[in-house]
Amino acid sequence: MTTRFKARTSTPVLLCVAAGLALSACGNGRMVRGYVFDKQLADAIQPGVDNRQSVESTLGTPTVRAAFNENKWYYVSTTVRVRPVFWPDPKEHRVMAVAFNDKGVVTDVENFDLSDMRSVNPVGDKTPTRGRDLNFFQQIFGNVGRFSGAAPVGSGPTRGPNG
Structure with a gap:
């Protein structure tokens, strides 16, 4: 009788725990990617006052340095x-x-937000190449019979094409 009683009371508990775990997997999470801004430190950078060394000591190393202009640094943060x-x-x-x-x-400090963000969709076209268009079976069986039974170069007694 006690075995039945334990099974009856533990089943709802196990079902509640399983349902709680399943529902927690559906929850939303927030994640900060990139630089973590401190508003006071970011607002402290002043044009004409600060230099590279003071900016780096205040904000840390930039997320990105401009590829073609070493005089522009970017601090990027996305939540x-x-x-x-x-x-x-x-x-x-x-x-x-x-x-x-x-x-x-420092000559200029610009701030951009979510309204300035742009979505970039890559082009899905294919680059044409020279050669033959092979179907599936030609790709799989295309090399059958193309090679002779001769030993590969370098495996014979001369050890290579030049002896």
């Missing part, structure tokens, strides 16, 4: 909502662009 099965959904986005002159003094 996304992460949901199971779906792509991450950006909720907050901030880019701080710091420009320097040739002497390394």
Whole structure:
């Protein structure tokens, strides 16, 4: 009788625990990607006052340095909502662009947010190549019979084409 009683009381508990675990997997999570901004530190950067060294000591190393202009640094931060099965959904986005002159003094500080973010869709076209278009079976069986039974170069007594 006690075995039946334990089975009856533990089943609902196990079902509740399993349902709780299953529902927690469906929850939304937030994740910060990139630089973690401190508003006071970011607002402290002043054009004409700060230089490369002071910016780096205040904000840290930049997320990205401009590829063709070493005088522009970018601090990028994106907060996304992460949901199971779906792509991450950006909720907050901030880019701080710091420009320097040739002497390394800050000339401009620009801030961009989520409204400035653009979606880039790559082109799905194919690049044409020279040669033959092979179907599936030609690719699989195309080399059958193309090779003779001769030993490969370098495996004979001469050890190569030049002896």
